[in-house]
Amino acid sequence: MIALKVDNLSKTFALPRRLFGPARPGVRAVRPVSFQVEKGETLGIVGESGCGKSTFARMLVGLLEPTTGRIEIAGKALDTADPAAFGRLIQYVFQDPISSLNPRKTIRQIMETPLRLLHGMTRADRAARIAEIFDSVNLREEFLDRYPHEFSGGQAQRIGIARALAAAPEIIVLDEPVSALDVSVQAQVLNLLADLRAEFDLTYLFISHDLAVVEAVSDRVVVLYFGAVVEIGRAESIFNAPRHPYTRLLADSAPVVGRPLTAPEQRDTELPDPLNPPPGCAFAGRCPRATEICRAQDPPLTQMGDDQLAACHHPLDP
Amino acid sequence: MSGFLKLLFRNRLAAVGAVVLGTILVLVLITPLLPLKDPNVTDTANKFIPPFTEGHLLGTDHLGRDQLSRLLHGTRLSLAVGLAAAVIAATLGSAVGIIAGYFGGRTDNVIMRGVDMLMAFPYILLALAIVAALGPGLLNALIAVAAVNIPFFARNIRGITVSLAGREFIDAARLAGKGHTRIILTELLPNVLPTIVIAMSTTVGWMILETAGLSFLGLGSQPPVADLGSMLGKGRDSLITDPHTSIVPGVMIFLIVMSVNLLGDGVRDALDPRLKSGALSRPRAMTAVNRKGPVPETDDKGLLNIQNLETQFHVGPRVYRAVNDVSLHVKPGECLGVIGESGSGKSVTALSVMGLVASPPGVITGGAVRYAGEDLLGASYKSLRTKRGENVAYIFQDPLSTLHPLYRVGDQLAEAIQCHHKISDAKARARSLELLRAVRIPNAESRLRDYPHEMSGGMRQRVGIAMAMANDPDVIIADEPTTALDVTVQAQILALLDDLRRERGLAIVFITHDFGVVAQLTDRVAVMYAGQIVEQGRTEEVLSRPLHPYTRRLIACVPELGGGRRRLEAIPGLPPMVDKLPRGCAFAARCDKAQDSCRAAPIALSRDGDRAVRCLFPEEALRKDAS
Structure with a gap:
């Protein structure tokens, strides 16, 4: 069963209009992206800062209006006008655990809001449900009457x-x-997430810049570069046998115990400018395999191998 | 609340203001009950009686009305109008500000341009225009004073709201099903309320003054009703012959406004989180040193040698023991890694070297830091300052917050050089260019003229490294320099640091939480936990054969690329708080090998050459025989 289907989803941010001269085209933060996620699957999304992964995530949960495209959850197209309708189907866990909790509310007030507003539960039902959830995430119930600043990062993320x-x-x-989070706490939270997925039959979209973490938790991985999908593949194979040179660059850059220190890239490479995007493949300026066609034509995402897709004119051999 | 009051009354001036204002408030509240004469009954036979006369304590005015009675009734009226204006201005202004800040975009633009237009008129002129349009009268004066103060609140509150509206908890509330009204009332308002109170407490005096001003001009309270402004206005006519008629209301206005302002400033200082966090007590130029024990003898290890360092933070009655008995050294051309989780004391150790720990609350309570044999902790500020940057330089985590946003990077580099060397601007500029080239910034010439915000994160960190290199230091202390960077950029920065150390024989202390980085860059590594070094040794040995259970389990926690999907090892529990360190091993509570003996007494660091471990039951025995 397909839990989430994304069709041609894109986002262009309008630039403020200039006093004189023609209207500017706007910044394409996310180029049209399409994929689907099976129920119970974890889809990892990796990319560096500025690749559009947060913009993409905010569109998925309805915090940002997409410019084009549609989102289907469990076969139903979503109406972007109502965040509460989104809220019952798809939820969001934020990067900064402390700043995602209102400093002037107790944990109980924070926990009760979705139960009251999304599910209209009575007070007794809410208390029972909160106790149940807190038990699942290994938090003590006495935390409920405290304020966010009293918690460590790991607890706040729970x-x-x-x-x-x-x-x-x-x-x-x-x-x-x-x-x-610190590494020792990071592992606790990642394991907790894996347990919860099984317990509540959840589907995850896991966004991270840390390849090793994404590989450890995901079934499939999407690699984003400059707002576009450059490669999709199974987690166990995508970093071992990348087809797109950017995926290879990412995998080679991650510091690994036992691998000598080398800069895998020339030092004077320039990142593409979002205000003035290159005409062809966005990675061509950094790519050792780039040729004329790469600078002229944007490569489409094509099937390579059984369950791997890459957008490259000159893919690497598996 | 009691904490707030305590903080407020520690400020003596605010306490004086509170007492004066309190007395006046009590007096005007009980005015109707006091045996006073009617304030509006004229008695022209007894006009201009001087103060301290029988029956008229403060004398009478030009119509023979009792001044004391008029003063108290007038004060009552003035205070009521001023406070009402403040409440109205705060309510309307804050509402406008929150709405503009929350919705942003066009709404914000339209509202704020309207507010700007209101502000473009001179203050008193606008109030006069409003009163002229509505007609004189106290109520209209109140409306005018409130209206001219709305922009102040609107702009203040909008600023706060804009920064809050971008925070993640607002998004979270939206996902929890809250609509705009609910978000504004239940999420934003509680967070801006302190600011509204602060703004009100500092403007209420001003508003009382403005109301008095309008009444003084005859546009506020109408005869025979008195308020302070109209009393002053009438008194003016006989200022020379009978000064008491204007001095009495004048002194009252002075007392009210002065006490309100003193109290308002006190309230602001007590409530403002920026001031509360210690912005009022500026840290000293170097960390306070108060060594309890004797200074350790030099042992001639390395160029930079930290011996038994102890750094603590004294906050009220609590003592945070951030660094306990830490010894580290680094030789020229060597790279020492310091690894640990947040709160393990690794950054405080690094900052203690050059006396950069903020003091108060930081105090170095023991040990020595030797640079080429000289103890830096005993050194004077002048000597320390000549060494900062010249001999020992730092690279910090976030170059955006360490570079000054308003100066071009070239000027900042030149300044760093000219701090230590008297050279011409042209020479300093040439040297800056050389430095930017050395850290491999493309188009160095044009980049000199860039501001920090015009550069990418990786470029900024290169500038940070160039600045650390500016005076050819022998030691560089790098505190998580690549944590904020993308992996591809991190790889380039690490390669650059490695090249620099090999080319120039730099000694690098590299602080990180990432084992991959430690493995690739460092020769030796020290693992810190709860302010102590728990393990030390050559990097490949520590990583391949960890001795301390914490090191072994921490390495196991880190997922490595190529391992496929799996369950990760985790260390249950949290590190101890450094103000409540256990007596024995700090890791015992989370350790599966811990025995009673671990908890009984502090564990010593056992050494064997380069290798050291602080554990009674290490994973493998430390070979004492081989050295």
Whole structure:
């Protein structure tokens, strides 16, 4: 069963109009993206800063209006006008656990809001449900009457996860959920997420810049570059046998114990300018394999191998 | 609340203001009950009686009305009007500000341009125009004063709201099903309320003054009703012959406005989080040193040698023992890694070297930091300052917050050089260019003229490194320099640092939480936990054969690329708070090998050559025989 289907979703941010001269074209933060996610699957989304992964995530949960395209959850197209309708189907866990909790509200007030507004539960039902969720995320109930600043990052992130669970969604978008946490706590939270997925039959979209973490938690991985999908593949194979040179560059750049220090890239490479995007492949300026066609034509996402897709004119050999 | 009051009354001037204002408030509240004469009954036979006369304590005015009675009734009226104007202005202004800040875009633009237009008129002129349109009268004066103060609140509150509206908890509330009204009332309002109170407490005095001003001009209260402004206005006619008729209301206005302002400033200082966090107590230029024990003898290890360093933070009655008995050294051309989780004391150790820990609350309570044999902790500020940047330089995590946003990077580099060397601007500029080339910034010539915000994160960190290199230091302390960067950029920065150290024989202390980075860059590594070094040794040995259970389990926590999908090892629990350190091993509570002996007494660091471990039951025995 398909839990989430994204069709040609894109976002262009309008630039402020100039006093004189023609209207400017706007910044294309996300180019048309299409994919689907099976129920119970974890889809990893990796990319560097500015690749559009947060913009993409915010469109998925309805916090940002897409410029084109549609989102279907469990076969139904979503109406972007009503965040509450989104809220019952898809929830979001934020990167910064502390700043995603209102500093002037107790944890109980924060936890009750989705139960009351999305599901209209009575007070007794709410208390029972909160107790149940807190038990699932290994938090003590005495935390409920405290304020967010009293918690460590790991605890606050559990509260953020608990809030997302309270809405009883089908899908949870996890936007860098562990990058603000220490490694020992990071592992606790990642394992908790894996347990919850099984317990509540959830589908995850896991966004991160950390390839090793994404590989450890995902079934499939989408690699984004400059607002577009450059490669999709199974987590176990995409970094071992990348087809797109950018995926290879990412995999080679991650510091790994036992690998000597090398800069995998020439030092004077320039990143593409979002205000003045290159005509062809956005990666051509950094790519050792780039030729004339790359600078002229944007490569489409094509099937390569059984379950791998890459957008490249000169893909790497598997 | 009691904390707020305590903070407020620690400010003596605010306490004086509160007492004066309180007295006046009590007096005007009980005025109707006091045995006073009717304030509006004229008695022209007894006009201009001087103060302290029988029956007229403060004398009488030009119509023979009792001044004391008029003063108290007038004060009552003035205060009521001023406060009412403040409340109205705060309510309307804040509502406008929150709506503009929350919705942003066109709404914001239209509202704020309207507010700007209101502000373009001179203050008193606008009030006069409003009163002229509505006609004189106290109520109309109140409306005018409130109206001219709305922009102040609107602009203030809009600023706060804009920064709050971008925060993630607002998005979270929207996903929890809250509509705009609910978000504004239940999420935003509680967060801007302190600011509204602060703004009100600092403007209420001003508004009382403005109301008095309008009455003084005859546009506020109408005869025979008195308020302070109209009393002053009438008194003016006989200022020379009978000064008491104007001095009495004048002194009252002075007392009210002065006490309101003193109290308002106190309230602001006590409520403002920026001031509360210590912005009022500026840290000293170097960390306070108060060594309890003797200074350790030099042992001639390395160029930079940290011996038994202890750094603490004294906050009220609590003592945070951030760094306990840390010894590290680094030789020229060597790269020492310091690895640990947040709160392990690795950054405080690094900052202690050059006395950069903010003091108060930081105090170095023991040990020594030797640069080429000289103890830096005992050094004077002058000597320390000549060494900062010249001998030991730092690279910090976030170059956006360490570079000054308003100066071009070339000028900042030149300044760093000219701080230590008297050279001409042209020479400093040439040297800056050379430095930018050395850190491999493309188009260095044109980049000199860039502001920090015009550069990408990787470029900015290169400038940070160039600035650290500016005076050819021997030691560079890099505190998580690549944590904020993308992996592809991180790889380039690490390669650059490695090249620099090999070319120039730099000693690098590299602080990080990433084992991959440690493995690739460093020769030796020290692992810190709860302010102590728990393990130390050559990097490949520590990583391949960890001795301390914490090191072993921390390495196991980190997922490595190429491992496929799996369950990760985790360390249950949290590190201890450094103000409540246990007596024995700090890791014992999370360790599966811990025995009673671990908790009983502090564990010593056992050494074997380069290798050291602080554990009673290490994973493997430390070979004492081989050295």
